[in-house]
Amino acid sequence: MAKVVLENVTKIYDNDFEAVADISLTAKDKEFVVLVGPSGCGKTTTLRMIAGLEDISKGKVYIGDKVVNNVLPKDRDIAMVFQNYALYPHMTVYDNMAFGLKLRKTPKEEIIQRVEEAADLLGIEELLDRKPKQLSGGQRQRVALGRCIVRKPKVFLFDEPLSNLDAKLRVQMRAEIIKLHNKLKTTIIYVTHDQVEAMTMGDRIVVMKDGYLHQYDTPVEIYNNPTNKFVAGFIGSPSINFFEGKLKKSDGDIVFAGDGFSVDVPDEFEDKLKDYAGKEITLGIRPEDVYHKPYSTSADYPANFVANVEVVEPLGSEFQVNFLVGDTTFRARLEPKEEPVMGEDMDVVFDMKKAHFFDNKTEETIV
Amino acid sequence: MRHKTKPFHYIIIYAIVLFFVAISVYPVLRVITISLRPGDNLLTRSLRIIPEDATFENYIKLFTNEPFLLWVRNSVLVTITVTIIGVVLASMAGYAFSRHKFPGRKLGLHSLLITQMFPATMLLLPLYIMISKLGLINSFLGLIIMYSATALPFCIWLMKGYYDTIPPSLEEAANVDGASKFTAFYKVILPLAAPALVIAALFSFMTAWNEYIIAAQVLWYEDMFTIPLGLKSFQGNMTTEWGLYAAGAIVISIPVVALFLFLSKWLVSGLTLGSVKE
Amino acid sequence: MFTNLKSLICNSKLTLYLFLLPAIMMVMVFAIYPLLYNFSLSVHEVTSSTLLSEDRPFVGLNNYKEVILEPDFIEILRNTLVFSIFSVLFQFLFGLAFALFFHQEFPLHKPLRGLLLIGWVIPPAVIGTIWRWLFNCDIGVINYFLNMIGIGSVGWLVTQTFAMSSVLVANIWFAIPFNMILMTSGLVSIPNSIHDAAAIDGTTFFQKLWHIIIPMIKPNIYATIILDIIYTFRSFPLIWNMTKGGPVNATTVLPVWSYIQSFNFFNFGAGTAIAVIILLLLLIISIIYIKFFVGKEEGVL
Numbered sequence: 001m002a003k004v005v006l007e008n009v010t011k012i013y014d015n016d017f018e019a020v021a022d023i024s025l026t027a028k029d030k031e032f033v034v035l036v037g038p039s040g041c042g043k044t045t046t047l048r049m050i051a052g053l054e055d056i057s058k059g060k061v062y063i064g065d066k067v068v069n070n071v072l073p074k075d076r077d078i079a080m081v082f083q084n085y086a087l088y089p090h091m092t093v094y095d096n097m098a099f100g101l102k103l104r105k106t107p108k109e110e111i112i113q114r115v116e117e118a119a120d121l122l123g124i125e126e127l128l129d130r131k132p133k134q135l136s137g138g139q140r141q142r143v144a145l146g147r148c149i150v151r152k153p154k155v156f157l158f159d160e161p162l163s164n165l166d167a168k169l170r171v172q173m174r175a176e177i178i179k180l181h182n183k184l185k186t187t188i189i190y191v192t193h194d195q196v197e198a199m200t201m202g203d204r205i206v207v208m209k210d211g212y213l214h215q216y217d218t219p220v221e222i223y224n225n226p227t228n229k230f231v232a233g234f235i236g237s238p239s240i241n242f243f244e245g246k247l248k249k250s251d252g253d254i255v256f257a258g259d260g261f262s263v264d265v266p267d268e269f270e271d272k273l274k275d276y277a278g279k280e281i282t283l284g285i286r287p288e289d290v291y292h293k294p295y296s297t298s299a300d301y302p303a304n305f306v307a308n309v310e311v312v313e314p315l316g317s318e319f320q321v322n323f324l325v326g327d328t329t330f331r332a333r334l335e336p337k338e339e340p341v342m343g344e345d346m347d348v349v350f351d352m353k354k355a356h357f358f359d360n361k362t363e364e365t366i367v
Numbered sequence: 368m369r370h371k372t373k374p375f376h377y378i379i380i381y382a383i384v385l386f387f388v389a390i391s392v393y394p395v396l397r398v399i400t401i402s403l404r405p406g407d408n409l410l411t412r413s414l415r416i417i418p419e420d421a422t423f424e425n426y427i428k429l430f431t432n433e434p435f436l437l438w439v440r441n442s443v444l445v446t447i448t449v450t451i452i453g454v455v456l457a458s459m460a461g462y463a464f465s466r467h468k469f470p471g472r473k474l475g476l477h478s479l480l481i482t483q484m485f486p487a488t489m490l491l492l493p494l495y496i497m498i499s500k501l502g503l504i505n506s507f508l509g510l511i512i513m514y515s516a517t518a519l520p521f522c523i524w525l526m527k528g529y530y531d532t533i534p535p536s537l538e539e540a541a542n543v544d545g546a547s548k549f550t551a552f553y554k555v556i557l558p559l560a561a562p563a564l565v566i567a568a569l570f571s572f573m574t575a576w577n578e579y580i581i582a583a584q585v586l587w588y589e590d591m592f593t594i595p596l597g598l599k600s601f602q603g604n605m606t607t608e609w610g611l612y613a614a615g616a617i618v619i620s621i622p623v624v625a626l627f628l629f630l631s632k633w634l635v636s637g638l639t640l641g642s643v644k645e
Numbered sequence: 646m647f648t649n650l651k652s653l654i655c656n657s658k659l660t661l662y663l664f665l666l667p668a669i670m671m672v673m674v675f676a677i678y679p680l681l682y683n684f685s686l687s688v689h690e691v692t693s694s695t696l697l698s699e700d701r702p703f704v705g706l707n708n709y710k711e712v713i714l715e716p717d718f719i720e721i722l723r724n725t726l727v728f729s730i731f732s733v734l735f736q737f738l739f740g741l742a743f744a745l746f747f748h749q750e751f752p753l754h755k756p757l758r759g760l761l762l763i764g765w766v767i768p769p770a771v772i773g774t775i776w777r778w779l780f781n782c783d784i785g786v787i788n789y790f791l792n793m794i795g796i797g798s799v800g801w802l803v804t805q806t807f808a809m810s811s812v813l814v815a816n817i818w819f820a821i822p823f824n825m826i827l828m829t830s831g832l833v834s835i836p837n838s839i840h841d842a843a844a845i846d847g848t849t850f851f852q853k854l855w856h857i858i859i860p861m862i863k864p865n866i867y868a869t870i871i872l873d874i875i876y877t878f879r880s881f882p883l884i885w886n887m888t889k890g891g892p893v894n895a896t897t898v899l900p901v902w903s904y905i906q907s908f909n910f911f912n913f914g915a916g917t918a919i920a921v922i923i924l925l926l927l928l929i930i931s932i933i934y935i936k937f938f939v940g941k942e943e944g945v946l
Contacts, residue, residue: 100544460668489920517676
């Protein structure tokens, strides 16, 4: 059990490509930290530096209180699940799981006991004599997990472990990994490109892009208070709607004038937005903060306008709707009782208290 | 190709197969026939595979009158050493070429390829000079070195190509599991490369077992001959002892054919790219 | 500090060089150095008396001039090309055909395929002798059959007209198994779903061969053909055993000529020069081949 600390960690490849730029973060002991971002954002490189599979160009990595920059992977006391599982094809499931213990000269009885314990925990007792070739994707995944568990390492590292599974299995394994973490209480650093996985699994989430850390916080905090436009757009499904527009003053109030509509800005935002009056700005509204006017809860702010219902996707519990206003399409999650009808116009309200505004140049969040 | 063949196709298929099998096997059967004939009775046009007067006379003579057993010993000694050197060195060098980008890597790989374009027999003269200066004429060591150097480039390429198909995440998993670079190579990668190792071994084996032109330059005394060189000495004089030669040819071929049949299931997979799938 | 030192040794390039060193040393000293040494011999005057001494006079390209101006040179070069082109063409086509044929599933297809490979494992020296017997004018089986159907005996290896074709037949016979194995390894790598898709599309066998199988095993084909070219162009033991390059020069190819010059006539300068010419020709052919056919498809070999 140990914390993992990254201090100004940078990775520059031989061809001068900067894959990871000056990342600092702390994963507390027993914490489940998820690194998430689009492909090429440097999340896997970061994980591999923690594992010792990549050299660290600059900065320091601590596991526990020890700097591990010059410690070989084998001596870092970590375990890792790879994207392709990397099970040893020539060994049985048992041998795959026992390999690390044998290398550490663990007594035989203890190896047997620990492998059986792990197999029991993962429900793979009957598979111990099989070779990886004879296993299904989900079973391989479990073996890969088992190989980590038996080692009782300080830290688990996961490199997109669920990306090779089908959707249903992925949801199931997600829950199992969460349960496993609750039971084992080992520090986990988990890499994924899937923001749903990140949101559901992580105690805290690191959002990365182009080698930079954009935000490091709890899922709820990241969802509600994204630091910039990228984080706002990346986290959340369906993703947030962005509107380009201008801030205008009218009757002492600030109004956001978009393409074909305008909405009032809540008073509490005005202070922070006053420098942007008359300027181009981006408004972000999450799909669940869009309402059909009669069902709106935020009647205080006359933020309603007419939009055309383009597409309705009834999902049962909710309707996902594409609206068209001006030349802009945006997405909303409505309750069935709000009765969207394809092709018709609808009075739409934005819950502006939950809106975000982004600076067009820096893309940073203003409110 | 994988469709189920209809019964009446079988007749055609087997007719074709038998024709070609006959063509490929007949020349070999012919050697057996000659080896079983008494004396040097090559001069017959009988098509019988087993002659009427079949006899093991030639084989008996081969193993009793000639220094044949000595040649077998020499061949086995040289061949096994070359095979071990070829497999061990190629498995290591191929791994370095596959997994590491080091300066001179491309040059190294290309040079290996170029040595393959040079007729092995043409290295004879420079090698002969080198070997004689090193005082290795009439020694097995000289021959072993020459054969190993001839077999190595192909084996290195073969191993490198095979390692390329093994995902590097396997070594990484082993490293994380607690294995050093060498342990990961030895315990994880090498067992997976078994099919390629088999081919490398077979290739080294055949290089050393079959060769006689280089051997003829290096080994001068009859009791140091390898089998192919000894066989050649049968046909050196005016009167070739064909029966003896044929018997010797059969004996020299048996280990290779046996090895080949034994390893045949590895053969195709060893040459298949991308064969290690998890 | 100690952990640092340890990690330096284990992790650094040291393991890598330890892995490389023995093989590279071996190849450098006993394959690449002799190659360069051969080149050095080819620009000196080397006789049997100066062979083991170092005072060989430098003669520049004289040995090359001598070889190229030799009246036989053109004929021998032509022999080499004829031998190589026909060998490669037929051994590849037969190899591919057999590989395709034995890729079908019929009872015993694997053991029968094994039997076809037998020629590959017989020592080339023995193969030369076998075919010398088969082609023998008086007692050879081939003439026996020709007599049976009334054609009469042909002096396969002793007449200049037929010697080259006889040697070609033997070499093709010898090389088919090698081609067949390489092609089979390509065929097994084609997933079954491709065959199923082709069957659903209703392609005929030759359409499938041309549009699906061949494009999919292209890398194997390229690799096989370049190996064929290299092995054929420099092949020596088989011809040497069958005809020793004769009758006259009918089957003398460059490697045979080089051997004759060095070890029969002790004309070492010419022998080594011919060896260098072989290497240069092969290099040029390979580079052209790779440029034109393989193009940017890396990792073929």
